[in-house]
Amino acid sequence: MVVYAPAALLFLVFCVSVLRERRKFSNAVVLGLAVLCALAGLLYRLVDSGSASAPFVLWALLVLGAMAVLVLTCFLFLNGVRMLRKEGRSPTNLLSLLAALAVLAVIALLATAAALRTPLLIGAATAAGGLALYFSFLFLCFVCYAFLYGRLRVRRKADFVVVLGSGLINGSTVPPLLASRLERGREVHARLSRRGGSPVLITSGGQGPDEDLPESHAMADHLIAQGFPADLVRREDRSRNTEENLRYSKAIMEEAKPDYRCVVVTNNYHAFRAALTARRVRIRGQVVGSPTAAYFWPNATLREFTAILVDYRRSNVVMCALILLGGVAAWWAAGRG
Template identity: 75%
Template sequence: MLVYAPAALLFLVFCVRVARERRKFSNAVILGLAALCGLAAWVVQLIRSGSASGQAVAWAALVLGALSILVLTCFLFSNGLQMVRKEGRSPTNLLSLVAALAILAVVALVVMAVVVRTPVWVGVGTAAGGLAAYLAFLFLCFVCYAFLYGRQRVRRKADFVVVLGSGLVGGSTVPPLLASRLRRAQAVHARLAERGDAPVVITSGGQGPDEDVPESHAMADDLIAHGFPAGLIEREDRSTTTDENLRFSKAIMEKSKPDYRCVIVTNNYHAFRAALTARRTGLRGQVVGSPTAAYFWPTATIREFAAVLVAYKRTNVAICLLLVLGGVLAWWAQRNGS
């Protein structure tokens, strides 16, 4: 059982860190490393057993992995085409298609490296495989931890409910995506009001160049139209990004109540990144998500993951350069060994 000790230790570290602060991407990475160590320990035990069943399981795992890549690629292609049909051909809506093409490109490079085995192809295949494995690991960590983060219960007491804005339709109409945030905010507000004083709802969002009114004003009007008391709404109408949403809302809350606690409402695909941003801005509160249309979720999740990579760009660039260096070393070793 000692072979599982690293996985158990990493999982213990994960639990301690989550108890102290849930809003860290490093929590996701540590959980992923714990799962990876556990899987590696299981494979080692299978190899040591030398039994036919162990070999069968190992081959089954390889086949399952290959099928998973195939299914994922087909799913991303299908989702990308659906996004283009329903949402248009903006660069963001093409992310699923780009991801599918990237997977095919990596598979092709690795296969060429194995088949041709020239120094150049070995180097390129090694670098491409390493980069793909690294990004795939981070993406799985992101998705799994974001799912776990989204399952947490709303805190028992809060002074404010902050609703993050998004674009308006026709310059003044709240779209379904934003409407789902507002309905979730109303549900959270009602639950908190049952436990004590009714919190203030802050609608957060400025006016874009193609919008007739600030998003926060349209959001407030929508809440009032759905029976929410106008006296419990505060409008933050200067922000244009998630970071500004949170910083400007934080200033409003600190001015009203320095020791505030809040609940931030956004869509479920955006909740974890919003939580990371809230931690960086020093905002005291948790983030909860509202439902998102199923077809929209894959592309939105890829976009959120890309934003997290950019937020930690120094670390990611350093690791990617090391993986590229590994490809160069593989090329050099193949060249001097042949």
Template identity: 70%
Template sequence: MYAPAALLFLVLCWRVLRERRRFSNAVLLGLTALCALVGWLFQLISSGTASGTVVAGVLLAVGGLGILLLTGLLFSNGLRMVRKEGRSPTNLLSLMAALCVVGLIALLIAAAVVRTPVMLGVGAAALGVACYLSFLFLSFLAYAFLYGRLQVRRKADYVVVLGSGLSGGSKVPPLLAGRLDRAREVHARLTGRGHSPVLITSGGQGPDEDLPESHAMADYLTDRGFPGELIEREDKSTTTEENLRYSKAVMEKGNPGYRCVVVTNNYHAFRAALTARRLGIRGQVVGAPTARYFWPNATIREFAAVLVAYKRTNAAICLLFVAAGVLVWALR
């Protein structure tokens, strides 16, 4: 019963050793956990004992209560994000996720009560898509947590800090300060191992900024005693992909055989690693701590961006669930 889970776990370990910056690793981790859970539940139910059935029922009940609790937490976090960060679309993601969960529950209850062919078909399709997206999100969350705790290589030639915007046109905000402080820690650890890397601050000048982000980031570091001669400024980029692409050009020019460590926030680390792999950057990504209230909304945003990056595959699978809903409607 546990053989599929064991096989998937071995494949996962092999793929992580070869290349840890793959979204397929997250999917394999999710499938491993799912197969192990199914095997355990099957063992409990097939044992024929009352305790096995009770445990399985308790697990299902806990799952249902967990969904309700998660919905409440998303609502609370969404309202807090609006109060602290404003009503921009990106700050409403956790609130929108909570509304989607409530809408799905209402739809499933309506389908179970009305039981018309159309409602059953729509409910089946919605449930299938929701289960698929939930599986991907939990897999993404678990592997992102694991990726952030994998050991960084002992040597690196560069430490790259990704910009995230300035406040007031010229000041480093707390979110970016956390990245810079984390970069200083990584640099100190690498220097302690006998190799002093160059630190690249990456970020261009936005329309509402008085100077490029990379310059403000470099000033933040030098004001706190970091050697200015070890800093290089990449001041053209405006997106994460440009941060990485332009920083790669700087590294290749200085050292074609470079290795690097990229620093961003913990919620952003895995997606930045996926982008770095796609661009052919030789290095890993580490994350800086993020304020707790900001983390849920930011994580949902990162997951949405990953879904868009693999939009063809995800759209095809979601269409399969829609087709299954149509089949349910036709059979009724």
């Protein structure tokens, strides 16, 4: 059982970290490392046992891994095409398609390097494979922990419910994506009210250059038209992005009640990154997500992951530099051989 000790230790660190602060990306990485160590321990036990079935199991795992990569690539490609048809051509809508092409490019490079075995191709394949493994690991950590975070229990009491804006259509109309957030905000508000509280709902969003009014005003009007009490709505109408949504809403909450607690509402694909931002600006509260159309979720998740990579760019630049140095070392070693 000693081979499972690193996994057990990492899982213990993960549990303690989540209890202290659930809004940390390091939680996702530690959980991923714990799972990797557990799998490595399991494979070691399997090989060390000398069982006749061990080679079969290992080959089965390799085949399953290859099939998973193939299925994922096809899924990303089809989703990318669907995004272009439904949402139009824009850099953010191309993420699924670009991810599929990147996977194919890495596979092609690895196959070419294995066939030709030239030093330059070996170095390039080593670097590309290392980068692919690194970002794939981080992405799996992100997806799994974001799923887990979205299912953690919300505090029983809160003084405010903050609904983040996401843009209007035709200058003044609340789109389905934003309507989903508002409906989730109403549900959270109703649940908190049933527990004996009387929270204020803050609609957060400023006015864009192509909008006839601030998002927060359209959001508030949408809620009030559906019967939500107007006296329980506050409007934050200066923000232009998620960080400003949270900073300006924080100012409203602190002015009304310095020791406030809140629940922030956004879409499920955006909830974990919004939680990381909330921690950075020192918001006292948890973020919850509302449903998103199935076709929109993969591309939106890739966009959120990309934004998190940018937020932690220093660490990622260092890791990428080390992986590229590994590729240079492999090129040098192959050339000397």
